[in-house]
Amino acid sequence: MRWDGIAGAKPAAGLLFALFALCPVTASHAAEAVAACTQLSVETDPAAVIAPCTALLKTPDLSAAARGQELFIRGQGYHHTKQLELAQWDYDAALKLTPDNDAIYPSRANVAFRLGHFEEAVAFLRRGLAINPKNAHALRMVGVILRNMGRPDEAIRYFSMALDVDPNEANALLFRSYAFQNERRFDLALQDAGKLVAMPPEKINLQGFLDNDGVKRDFHILALSNRADIFSAIGKFDLAQRDLDDAVNYKRTADSLEARGEFLMGRPGERQRALDDLQAATALDPNMLQAFYLKGAVLFDLKRYQDAVVALDRALTISPNYDYALRMRAKVYRALGQTDSAVRDLQQAVVESPRVAALTIRTLKMSGYLPSGEMPNGLTPELRDAIHACMLDAACN
Amino acid sequence: MRTLLLGALAVTMFTINSGAAAEDSLGTAGPLRFVATAPCPAGMLAQLQGKCDPPPVDPKLGPHARSAAEVQRAYKLIALVRMKQAKDALDAAIVADPNNVTAYKLRARLAIPTALASAEVDVNAGLMLAPNDADLLATRAYLRGSKNVVGALRDADAAIAADPHNVDAHWIRARLLRSAGKLAAAEADLTSALTIEPHDMQVRLARAQLRLALNRPADAAADASAVLEQNPADMFARQVRAVVRGKLGDLQGAVEDLTAVLGAPGQAANVMPANPSFGELYVQRAILLARLHRPDDAIRDLDTVAAIGGQRAVLRMQVYLRAHGYADLPIDGKRSAALDKAMKSCFVDNVCWQGLTQRI
Numbered sequence: 001m002r003w004d005g006i007a008g009a010k011p012a013a014g015l016l017f018a019l020f021a022l023c024p025v026t027a028s029h030a031a032e033a034v035a036a037c038t039q040l041s042v043e044t045d046p047a048a049v050i051a052p053c054t055a056l057l058k059t060p061d062l063s064a065a066a067r068g069q070e071l072f073i074r075g076q077g078y079h080h081t082k083q084l085e086l087a088q089w090d091y092d093a094a095l096k097l098t099p100d101n102d103a104i105y106p107s108r109a110n111v112a113f114r115l116g117h118f119e120e121a122v123a124f125l126r127r128g129l130a131i132n133p134k135n136a137h138a139l140r141m142v143g144v145i146l147r148n149m150g151r152p153d154e155a156i157r158y159f160s161m162a163l164d165v166d167p168n169e170a171n172a173l174l175f176r177s178y179a180f181q182n183e184r185r186f187d188l189a190l191q192d193a194g195k196l197v198a199m200p201p202e203k204i205n206l207q208g209f210l211d212n213d214g215v216k217r218d219f220h221i222l223a224l225s226n227r228a229d230i231f232s233a234i235g236k237f238d239l240a241q242r243d244l245d246d247a248v249n250y251k252r253t254a255d256s257l258e259a260r261g262e263f264l265m266g267r268p269g270e271r272q273r274a275l276d277d278l279q280a281a282t283a284l285d286p287n288m289l290q291a292f293y294l295k296g297a298v299l300f301d302l303k304r305y306q307d308a309v310v311a312l313d314r315a316l317t318i319s320p321n322y323d324y325a326l327r328m329r330a331k332v333y334r335a336l337g338q339t340d341s342a343v344r345d346l347q348q349a350v351v352e353s354p355r356v357a358a359l360t361i362r363t364l365k366m367s368g369y370l371p372s373g374e375m376p377n378g379l380t381p382e383l384r385d386a387i388h389a390c391m392l393d394a395a396c397n
Numbered sequence: 398m399r400t401l402l403l404g405a406l407a408v409t410m411f412t413i414n415s416g417a418a419a420e421d422s423l424g425t426a427g428p429l430r431f432v433a434t435a436p437c438p439a440g441m442l443a444q445l446q447g448k449c450d451p452p453p454v455d456p457k458l459g460p461h462a463r464s465a466a467e468v469q470r471a472y473k474l475i476a477l478v479r480m481k482q483a484k485d486a487l488d489a490a491i492v493a494d495p496n497n498v499t500a501y502k503l504r505a506r507l508a509i510p511t512a513l514a515s516a517e518v519d520v521n522a523g524l525m526l527a528p529n530d531a532d533l534l535a536t537r538a539y540l541r542g543s544k545n546v547v548g549a550l551r552d553a554d555a556a557i558a559a560d561p562h563n564v565d566a567h568w569i570r571a572r573l574l575r576s577a578g579k580l581a582a583a584e585a586d587l588t589s590a591l592t593i594e595p596h597d598m599q600v601r602l603a604r605a606q607l608r609l610a611l612n613r614p615a616d617a618a619a620d621a622s623a624v625l626e627q628n629p630a631d632m633f634a635r636q637v638r639a640v641v642r643g644k645l646g647d648l649q650g651a652v653e654d655l656t657a658v659l660g661a662p663g664q665a666a667n668v669m670p671a672n673p674s675f676g677e678l679y680v681q682r683a684i685l686l687a688r689l690h691r692p693d694d695a696i697r698d699l700d701t702v703a704a705i706g707g708q709r710a711v712l713r714m715q716v717y718l719r720a721h722g723y724a725d726l727p728i729d730g731k732r733s734a735a736l737d738k739a740m741k742s743c744f745v746d747n748v749c750w751q752g753l754t755q756r757i
Binding site for chain 1: 422501514517518520521522524527528537541543547548552676677708709713715716719720728729730
């Protein structure tokens with residue numbers, strides 16, 4: 001399971017993915033009378049801080065520093081419950097009161113990324129690092145940006161800088177592990193992955209991780225599934241299986257079941273077990289996009305096409321533009337002989353997703369439906385015709 | 398003759414992806430070379446039945462010796478074209494000794510081209526044990542090439558740094574450089590490979606194709622002819638030379654070379670038109686034949702494409718024709734009188750000639 005958008009079967013999130021890890025625990029609130037408005041509470045139950053922080057903020061004689069801190073905490077409460085505009089307002093108000101609090105800037109940048117304001121986000125990171133060049137959260141976020149820009153060596157350097165400041169910065173370890181994997185430096189990736197797995201779940205989960213959709217994920221499960229991915233890449237399938245079993249045994253959740261189901265999909269003779277896990281994952285979490293997509297893929301492999309359509313319909317209800325689900329549903333429709341629906345889905349996926357466009361164009365060229373030397377500029381009539389032909393040709397994959 | 402460049406593209410794709418010609422060694426990396434075969438004295442049927450298989454490895458051997466013996470057994474099985482059994486032997490070799498780098502390397506080789514993900518897993522496993530193994534690095538470069546050229550080039554550079562005399566690493570890097578548009582650097586790698594192994598015909602053929610792309614037909618012809626001198630039946634060298642002849646205006650010579658690949662027009666085909674590479678060659682020859690005032694033969698080639706190329710060939714033709722002035726043709730994968738008429742009009746009567754050249 002990879003939540004950074006590198007693995008193929010994840011919703012496209014452009015440059016935004018992986019910037020969404022939550023900020024680390026950096027402070028605790030001293031006012032015992034309003035203990036729920038604390039940094040610790042943000043990490044354990046972000047929704048619960050909003051009311052007490054709001055109450056505290058009504059106190060007339062609150063100092064600027066204290067008010068700034070309460071706004072920052074409440075902002076995180078909004079942030080971690082997907083109320084981004086409210087989070088933005090609180091962060092901005094906090095920054096006016098406490099502009100030298102460098103911890104606020106990465107969180108504000110995070111919201112900006114989520115809202116699609118890339119340049120603004122980068123500006124916030126710059127300001128945070130200008131105040132404190134050793135802000136691990138900001139350094140890690142810069143690393144992710146660099147990685148997304150195709151500069152892996154610099155990204156790794158920034159992740160390492162973040163880890164120099166805070167060796168237990170779990171997100172930096174996770175992203176550096178991902179980066180090492182992409183660079184095929186599996187020994188180093190395993191080192192970082194091992195450190196993550198070794199962190200006690202109750203501690204690593206204080207640091208938190210938001211996925212592409214803003215949903216907080218269990219970091220220990222993420223750590224185990226990340227290490228399982230590495231073990232799989234180097235052929236240590238028994239160790240990968242053990243990690244994923246550990247994840248399910250630790251918490252039988254949609255996350256852990258989805259991760260194990262995805263792994264089992266790739267193992268010989270394990271499709272039914274994969275399907276069982278994915279069925280269980282979707283039953284536990286009816287909004288788990290990735291599990292529905294994978295379930296559709298397994299059902300397609302099992303030639304249960306109508307069931308596959310149902311699973312993929314659900315994925316596309318959750319995320320109507322999920323490119324891989326559209327592409328997979330197109331293949332299912334093709335298998336069912338519903339050419340028009342297949343063409344419609346694949347065209348939509350190609351239009352909306354550069355990665356599916358690239359994959360599809362490569363397939364169309366390999367199949368001879370597009371000239372090898374040409375790159376279509378948009379959904380041209382030639383590309384439409386080529387897609388149509390492909391959706392009549394079961395071997396066009 | 399610009400039209401035959403399309404053939405050049407087809408040749409390039411096919412040869413680089415297939416590793417067609419048999420060399421007498423396994424090679425070191427990637428899928429280029431095939432294994433020398435060792436015929437079974439009892440005959441082909443006996444060979445397929447496993448009657449010439451080497452005996453099982455002595456289970457009493459220690460783990461390392463048993464693993465090494467399984468690898469040797471795998472080599473023999475490969476020579477007998479008993480690939481599944483060879484893979485089983487390699488599985489056993491790895492179970493006996495999970496640190497047997499050669500076993501991982503060979504199993505990865507066997508997985509190319511049908512199971513690339515599995516091949517890369519084995520390459521990664523081998524590189525965990527031997528990080529500077531040039532063969533493994535080069536193989537991974539090959540495997541990563543279509544997904545991550547930058548990473549693949551990094552692996553290829555590391556392979557050549559680890560072993561500058563690794564021919565396969567040179568051709569693999571040449572392939573990557575070519576896909577990155579660095580044709581001169583790619584040619585330099587192929588020339589380096591030929592300096593190391595002057596008789597490597599696959600590398601020479603790859604250089605012929607590259608020289609065509611560099612618009613140096615005479616140099617390309619020299620390489621292609623060198624291959625044909627050694628093996629007159631090499632169909633890929635024939636294709637390259639056909640393209641060269643076409644570029645030099647020798648239409649008749651180009652037709653002769655294509656005929657050596659495809660067979661005479663209307664006769665039983667040597668190759669399947671459904672394959673995009675070969676389908677293009679039939680169309681190219683049809684165009685050449687039309688220009689040589691042999692319309693009946695041209696029509697025969699087009700008929701071959703439509704008649705025995707299957708649904709895919711018909712679909713490809715429909716897509717092509719719709720893009721070149723025949724927008725009313727349906728896309729349904731079915732041959733029809735309208736399709737035949739459009740093909741004749743386009744290719745024999747030269748109505749969509751411009752479209753074809755644009756496509757090139």
